[in-house]
Amino acid sequence: MRTLLRFIQKYFNLLLFLILEAIAIFLIVRGSYYQQSRFVQMNRQITGFIYDRVDGTREYLSLKKVNRQLALENMQLRNRVEQLSGSLDTARVLRVHKEPYWYYYVPAKIVHNSVYKQYNYITIDKGKKDGVFRDMGVISDQGLVGIVLESSGNFSTVIPVINRDFRLSVKIKSNNYAGILFWEGDSPLYAGLSEIPFHVELTVGDTIVTSGYSAIFPDGIEVGQIASFSLESGNFYDIRVKLFTEYQSLFHINVIRNYRQDEQINLEQNARR
Amino acid sequence: MRMLTRNIIRFIVVVLVQVLVLDNIMLHGYLVPYFYLLFLLLMPFETPRWIQLLAGFLLGLSVDLFENTPGMHTAATVLVAYLRPYLLNLLAPRDGYEPETYPRIHYYGFSWFLKYTLALVVIHHFALFYLEVFQLRDFFSTLLRVFLSSILSTATIVLSQFFVFRE
Numbered sequence: 001m002r003t004l005l006r007f008i009q010k011y012f013n014l015l016l017f018l019i020l021e022a023i024a025i026f027l028i029v030r031g032s033y034y035q036q037s038r039f040v041q042m043n044r045q046i047t048g049f050i051y052d053r054v055d056g057t058r059e060y061l062s063l064k065k066v067n068r069q070l071a072l073e074n075m076q077l078r079n080r081v082e083q084l085s086g087s088l089d090t091a092r093v094l095r096v097h098k099e100p101y102w103y104y105y106v107p108a109k110i111v112h113n114s115v116y117k118q119y120n121y122i123t124i125d126k127g128k129k130d131g132v133f134r135d136m137g138v139i140s141d142q143g144l145v146g147i148v149l150e151s152s153g154n155f156s157t158v159i160p161v162i163n164r165d166f167r168l169s170v171k172i173k174s175n176n177y178a179g180i181l182f183w184e185g186d187s188p189l190y191a192g193l194s195e196i197p198f199h200v201e202l203t204v205g206d207t208i209v210t211s212g213y214s215a216i217f218p219d220g221i222e223v224g225q226i227a228s229f230s231l232e233s234g235n236f237y238d239i240r241v242k243l244f245t246e247y248q249s250l251f252h253i254n255v256i257r258n259y260r261q262d263e264q265i266n267l268e269q270n271a272r273r
Numbered sequence: 274m275r276m277l278t279r280n281i282i283r284f285i286v287v288v289l290v291q292v293l294v295l296d297n298i299m300l301h302g303y304l305v306p307y308f309y310l311l312f313l314l315l316m317p318f319e320t321p322r323w324i325q326l327l328a329g330f331l332l333g334l335s336v337d338l339f340e341n342t343p344g345m346h347t348a349a350t351v352l353v354a355y356l357r358p359y360l361l362n363l364l365a366p367r368d369g370y371e372p373e374t375y376p377r378i379h380y381y382g383f384s385w386f387l388k389y390t391l392a393l394v395v396i397h398h399f400a401l402f403y404l405e406v407f408q409l410r411d412f413f414s415t416l417l418r419v420f421l422s423s424i425l426s427t428a429t430i431v432l433s434q435f436f437v438f439r440e
Contacts, residue, residue, distance in 0.1 A: 013322040017355040020330045024351060027337075027344025028404060047339050054293050114296065114340065116305050118405045121341040157341065185406070186414065 048123055048155035051111040059109070059251075066251060073141045103218050106130055106255040111155070115162060115188040115247045122158040126255060127151040135216060137256040143222040143244035144168075144210060145253055156255075161223075162188045162247055169214050170223050173207040175200065181208070181223060181241070188247050190227060193239035200237070202229050208241050215264040217256060276317065284332065287312045292339035295429070304422050306429040309336055310397055313353055314390060314430065315377065318370050322358060329354025342405070349400040353393050360392055378434045390430050395423045 008015065059066075108130075112123040126132045128151050138145040138158050146160035147168070159166055162183050170193065171178040179195040193208065206226045212219025227242040291309040312332055316325060333347030340346070361376070364385065374380040376389065398419045406415050 013326065013355075016323050016326050017351065020326055020351045021348055023330075024333070024344040024348035028348065030343065050293075112341075117340075117342070119342065123341070185411070 045152055045155065048111055048125070048152075051123060052125060055109070055111050062251060065249075069141060069252075104257040104259065106132055106257060108132070108156075108253055108255055110251055110253060113247065113250060118164050118185045120160055120163045120188075120247075121149070122146065122160050122250075124156050124158055124253065124255070125154065127154045127156050129153050131257060132156045132255050135261070136258070137210075137217040137221075138253055139217070139221055139256060140245055140250055140253045142246065142250075143224070144217070145245055145247075145250065147216055148255065158253075160247060161191050161243060161245070168216075169211045170208050171211040171219075172196070172200070172202070172226075173209045173220075178211045178213065179239070189243060191224065191241045191243055193226075193241050194236060196237045196239060198231055198235055198237065202226060202237065202239070204228060215258060215261045218258075280312075280316065280328075283315065284312050284328075288332070288335045288339070291336060296340065304418070304425055306425045307394075307397065307401070307422070308426065308429045308433065310350070310353065310394060310426065311430050311433060313350065313357065314393060315375065316357075317375055318361065325354045325357065326351060345401055345404045348404055349397045352400050353397045356396060357393060360389065364389055364392075378431075383431075386434065387427070387431060391423070391427045394426045394430070395419070398423045398426065 106126055108124040108126040110122055111125050114120045114122075122138075122145070124132075124138075132148060132151050134148055134150055136148045138148060138160075144161065146158045146163070146166065149157045149159045151157070161168075161181065164183055164185050166181075166183055168181045169178055170181045177196055177200050179193045181191055181193055183191045196202070204226055208223040208226065210217040210219055210221040210223060222244055224241040224243040227240045229237045229239040231237055287309045291307070295306050295308050309332065313325070313329055316328065320328075329350040330347060333344075333350030336346040336350075337344060361370070366381070366385075370376075371380070376386075378386045402415050402419050402422070
């Protein structure tokens with residue numbers, strides 16, 4: 001017993017070091033589970049609050065730019081309304097479903113954002129109280145942003161395209177071939193696109209849009225343009241996509257609520273059984 | 274006692290400066306100065322080692338919580354806190370460190386402080402960046418990021434000594 005005590009006394013600092021490192025490594029390895037733990041949920045409320053305060057300043061300083069963006073978006077939407085109201089007159093819409101809409105957009109502000117890490121996350125100022133839940137899509141007026149990972153009462157964490165855990169089914173707009181969008185971890189301006197077979201004809205500048213297969217996004221939301229492609233690995237292209245969303249200057253976003261998401265997922269799960 | 278309050282205030286200041294100001298500075302998309310290490314660098318020579326380790330742990334954990342990263346900063350700062358006494362021994366002047374002095378430019382000169390900072394910053398960034406990637410596939414691109422970020426962080430820390438944390 002005494003020898004044990006002496007041993008501990010002698011190597012106390014080393015033991016403490018090893019214990020603390022073990023805790024840190026444990027946190028790293030648990031990774032995504034950690035994101036969901038109650039401790040982090042509570043912490044998100046606190047850090048979210050602090051970021052929210054500080055962001056007031058940033059928001060004020062960028063008012064001019066935001067104004068311009070909103071005015072532009074407004075104009076585009078007005079044009080859409082004009083176009084659509086023409087066709088509304090001729091078509092009679094039958095309401096079969098309980099919910100009036102298929103998709104509903106929740107506007108939100110970004111309170112914290114990172115772009116330079118391998119696993120980037122965005123915190124937004126809308127949470128469960130505003131109807132924002134796990135697995136909802138997030139877009140901006142520029143295009144696709146990411147997917148809601150977890151939400152607390154007033155805040156949510158979004159996993160953006162520029163996170164190495166991100167995967168989404170997307171397609172090439174011109175020919176509807178679908179592939180998987182992922183991030184290679186090098187530049188926040190570019191992402192990778194895989195699983196496009198070699199016989200598809202590609203052109204630099206082709207637009208990539210969401211496929212709508214995942215029930216998270218409606219189809220046709222713009223993601224980016226093909227910046228370059230090569231055919232090194234045999235049957236599939238290695239494609240590099242220039243993203244439309246500029247994560248460094250992102251501020252206002254919309255969360256997409258799909259009222260039929262549960263229905264689609266249930267159906268697909270039942271079919272698989 | 275005064276030393277303790279001073280260190281607690283410094284802890285809060287460096288964490289807030291890091292997460293609220295410096296995390297928003299990005300050069301070339303993904304270089305960021307990790308200034309918060311300054312807190313560990315400036316701890317008094319005679320601080321018991323277990324306190325240094327616990328302080329390193331808390332420092333990393335606070336930054337992790339703000340940056341939404343699980344444990345990476347914690348692992349890196351605990352490593353730095355553990356190695357710091359050895360490095361101080363290595364860099365000690367011929368007749369040791371004087372009592373009543375602190376590891377600062379003011380006492381031990383610019384080149385000593387630069388060496389001291391650079392060594393710990395490189396250790397920290399090495400651990401942090403490789404834990405972040407968690408694989409050896411991008412070994413060289415990560416290595417490049419380690420060195421570029423180390424230069425940036427060291428410059429930020431050393432410059433801060435001339436402006437804000439002079440006392």
